[in-house]
Amino acid sequence: MATKRKGKRNTKKTFLQIIGGLVIAFAVLMVLAIGTFIYYAWKAPSFNEASLRDQLPTKIYDKNNELATVLYMGQRREEVKFEDIPDQMRNAVLATEDNRFYEHGALDFKRLSGAVIKNITGGFGSQGASTLTQQVVKRSFLTDKKSIERKAQEAYLSYRLEQEYSKNDIFEMYMNKIYYSDGVYGIKTAAHYYFNKDLNNLTLAESAYLAGLPQVPNTYNIYDNPEAAEKRKDTVLYLMNRHNRITKEQMEEAQNEDLSANLVPRTAAERQNIDENDPVYASYINVIKKEIMTHKEFKGQSLNDVLTSGLKVYTNMDKNVQQDLQNNVDNLSVYKNKDQQAAATILDTQTGGLVAISGGRNYQDIVDRNLATDPHAVGSIIKPFLSYGPIIQDLKYPTHTLIQDEQVLNINGNEFRNYDTQSHGMVTMREALRKSYNVPALKLFEEEKKQVGPDAPYNFAKKVNLNYESSDLGPAEALGGGASEFSTVQMAAAFSAFGNGGTYNQVQSIRKVVTRDDETIKFEHSSHKAMEDYTAYMVTDILKDVFTYNGTAPYMIPAGLNAAGKTGTATYADETYQKYQLPSDAAKDVWIAGYSPQYTMTVWMGFTSTKPYGENSFVGHVEQALPQSLFKTVMTDISPIDGQDFEKPDSVIEVGNELQVNSSAPPKKSTITSSEVKTEAAGTRVPAASVTNETVAEPETFEMAPTERPFTERATIETEETAEPVTERPATPAPTTEVSTTERATTELPATAAPTTEPPTTAAPTTEPPTTAAPTTEPPTIAAPKTELPTTAAPASSPEAKPAPSSEG
Incomplete structure (x- = not known):
């Protein structure tokens, strides 16, 4: 019996031990589980509101606060x-x-x-x-x-x-x-x-x-x-x-x-296509992204984080203009082949607001380079900023200033010619710019450097944000080659200063950004006086002639629109012509820049690669005028024909059909009165303008839209190279005693002649011609002060350039 009771006690004890062991094991497991849970919880991501906030798209609104498109960012x-x-x-x-x-x-x-x-x-x-x-x-x-x-x-x-x-x-x-x-x-x-x-x-x-x-x-x-x-x-x-x-x-x-x-x-x-925004907005979105990421409020943040934070971006875009521009860039009928590209920028002339932009044909953001913001050799559209603007600004030359044109201009051993390789005798500053002659532009460029200072053209361009690495600009830059490489955005902003009375506005795509928390972030833009109002107006008045029948872009604006503009082309380097057996009148970059009181538009065209025999080149003046088709089409579509014109400031007076600075305006580098011009560098006095009745007969070669070919001197990449040098030869002396009756004015600025001592005249235009004047069927023109323009200048900053047999403007 004792043995049985002892066995029962042992069985019970064993059972209790097992239960106890299980309880302990369970407790240990629970402790381990709790410990593991606590450990895993400790390793969990931090609990924060930012992680709970969803990625939200960025909404883009146009200048009228209408929704244009949405950036979903995937x-x-x-x-x-x-x-x-x-x-x-x-x-x-x-x-x-x-x-x-x-x-x-x-x-x-x-x-x-x-x-x-x-x-x-x-x-x-x-x-x-x-x-x-x-x-x-x-x-x-x-x-x-x-x-x-x-x-x-x-x-x-x-x-x-x-x-x-x-x-x-x-x-x-x-x-x-x-x-x-x-x-x-x-x-x-x-x-x-x-x-x-x-x-x-x-x-x-x-x-x-x-x-x-x-x-x-x-x-x-x-x-x-x-x-x-x-x-x-x-x-x-x-x-x-x-x-x-x-x-x-x-x-x-x-x-x-x-x-x-x-x-x-x-x-x-x-x-x-997760980003469902219309591709016509892709170029503008590219600019928006850059502008957002340079704003102090977003520095240090990733672009994706910013654009998925639910922003509302209010822009200066006119979505109708943006659609019109991109559709025309994509579908223009003038393209030679699939390699030809185009880019354009449209600004509000008065504010600098970015109205529309196209970075290229069928542009895709991220995939493609924005050709509207990339620099290109600008050709002759630089002339108003390095030759004509500075000379009017600093020396107050009137628009009828006469310059002795030459067939060949030798500057420090380098020869330069006009696009047609011809000399046009005595030409006015107005006609030289309207027809984009190279030799007169270079003479004004060198005269400005001589009388005002070697950095004068550089300083003028800098005030409209056309910044060069060096202030030592040479003839190549003055003709749009060398270091003269800028984007359509930069050139539009610069030209808009002419149309805005001399005030330069920084280009701005964004007005303000509103966050998902309704915080408003303003986007300020800078504005400053870049030139005198008389400079802006007088240059503009000349550039309006570019769109007349004998300008380089005749009838390229809709009838009734007051607009001014400039055309330009850039050529290749000598080795490129030889390597690809290009025609002598082949060009690589072609431009037009134009502005009305409301809009400023710049257009660039080029090719994605260079091919033999001019297949991927603009050959002859017809092809070099291709940007004008896009310019005219878009400007016709978007421009109101309301008769608005550029306002003439009090600092400018009309003398006949020409302009000069009002004598009451204080001079800058030299003194100009109603009766004489004092050229400080030369130490001479020349007579003031006199009135004649000379007719203006235009050469037949300018019945069609000519296009100029400037001389570039610095190679960057193969498709942006410079013109070839030519065999040096002395400059042909310019005539100093004859004046062609086919030119617009009679008083000359000879290349080598001494200043005249002829007394000034203040007579009003007469209906009867003087004994030496041309027939009186044309309105009177105004003669310019005589000022000596040198055929040589300070050392150029670039190597030789060749004359261009092609046409242009």
């Missing part, structure tokens, strides 16, 4: 507030994803226990029990990786989320974060993407489909799998009825509805 997403989510949509989501959402805490332990059993029998991860709170946490802080560590962190962060935010807030977060296939995020975006409807306009069937789509978005995508999409819709409707959120009759009616009835038709290409 995610189509719009934000919706909780109160704007209809009950029908809430019920569909809750019935499908988390029916007890408003009853449980961060975790739904009832669902969790069922999921645990499923995971034991079906393997880890076979059944999920995530609440809406957990799904928000996963999409905000974690990844989709299924592991104990991630589940522990998810539970911890879900608890934190429910402590910080209300259930409605969390539901709103979920509805904005969820993925709906095709790069679409958020229920509001999905409703517009699939059905082009606001949430409150969706049918019950459509709401049910969208509520069920996120479970397996690509599988249930109606574009790819319409049958699976219909079945998923029916399942959601069944769940809504099961959870008493709709009646059986509502369920059956919605199940019979065909989802494709209101589905937005989309091609495969459209579905892949």
Whole structure:
């Protein structure tokens, strides 16, 4: 008996030991589990509001505050507030994803226990029990990786989320974060993407489909799998009825509805293009991105973070002009081949606001270089800034100043010629610029450097933001070659200063940015006086002649529009002509810059590569005038014909049909009165302007739009090289005793002649010609003061340049 009782005691003791061991083991396991949970929670990402905030697109508005386009940056997403989510949509989501959402805490332990059993029998991860709170946490802080560590962190962060935010807030977060296939995020975006409807306009069937789509978005995508999409819709409707959120009759009616009835038709290409903004805005967007990232408020941030933070960007764009410009650049009929490119910029002449821009044909941001902001050799459009503007600004030369043209101009051993290789005798400053002769431009350039200072042209250009690395500019730069390489944006800003009375405005695409928190960030732009108003007006008055019948761009503005402009071309280096066997009149860059009181537009054309025999070159003046077609087309489309003209300042007076600085305006470097000009450097006095009645007979060779070919001297890359040198020879002495009766004025500025002592005359224009004058069928013209212009100048900064036999302007 004792043995039996002893055996029972041992059995009981063993049982108790086992139970105790199990309890201890369980306790140890619990401690380990809790410790592991605490460890994983400690390693969890930090809980912060920034991570909860969704990526939102940037909306671009035009100058009239109208929405132009949206930058999704790889995610189509719009934000919706909780109160704007209809009950029908809430019920569909809750019935499908988390029916007890408003009853449980961060975790739904009832669902969790069922999921645990499923995971034991079906393997880890076979059944999920995530609440809406957990799904928000996963999409905000974690990844989709299924592991104990991630589940522990998810539970911890879900608890934190429910402590910080209300259930409605969390539901709103979920509805904005969820993925709906095709790069679409958020229920509001999905409703517009699939059905082009606001949430409150969706049918019950459509709401049910969208509520069920996120479970397996690509599988249930109606574009790819319409049958699976219909079945998923029916399942959601069944769940809504099961959870008493709709009646059986509502369920059956919605199940019979065909989802494709209101589905937005989309091609495969459209579905892949996540950034759905119209490509006509791509060039402008490229500029916006650069401007945003240079603003102090966004420095140090990544571009993607900034552009997915829900900004509203208010710009100076006119979306109608932007569309017109890009469509014309893409589809212009004048292109020689697919390698020919074009770029253009349009500014508000008065403010410097960027109205429109095209970075090239079929431009794609990120993929393509923006050719409108890239520098190119500018050719003769630089002449107003290095030759004519400075001489008027500093020496107050009137527009009828006479210059002795020559067939060959020798400067420090380098020979320069006009584009037609001819001498045109005595020409006025107006005619020289209107026809873009090279020799007179160089003489004015050298005279400015001689009388005012070697840095004078450089300083004038610098004030309109045409910045050169060195102030030692030579003849090549004065003709648009060498270091004269600028973008269409830079040249538009510079020319707009002429049209804006001498005030230079920094180009600005953005007016202001409004953040998702309604904070307004202003974008200021600089503005300064770049030149005297008389300089701006007198240069403008000359450049208006460029669009007349004998200018280099005749009739390239719509009738009735007051506009001024300049054309230009740039050539290749000598070795390029030889290597590719190019015609002598082949050019690589062609330009036109023009401005009205409202708009300033610059157009550049070039090629993506150089090919033999001029296939990828502008050969002859007809091809070199191709930018004029784009300029005229767009300016005709966008310009109001309202008679507005450039306002003549009091500092300018008219003498006949020419202009000169009002004598009351104080001189800068030299003294000009109504009766004489004192040339300080030369120490001479010359008579003031006198009136004659000489006719102006235009050469027949200028009946068509001529195009000039400047002489560039510095090679950069092969397609932006310079003109070839020619055999040196002495400059032909200019005639000093004869004046052609076909020129506009009679008083000369000979290359070598001594100043005249002829007394000035102040007589008004007469209807009877003097004995030596030309016939009187033309209106009177004004003679200019005689001032000696040298044939040689300070050492040029570039090597030899060759004469260009091609045409241009």
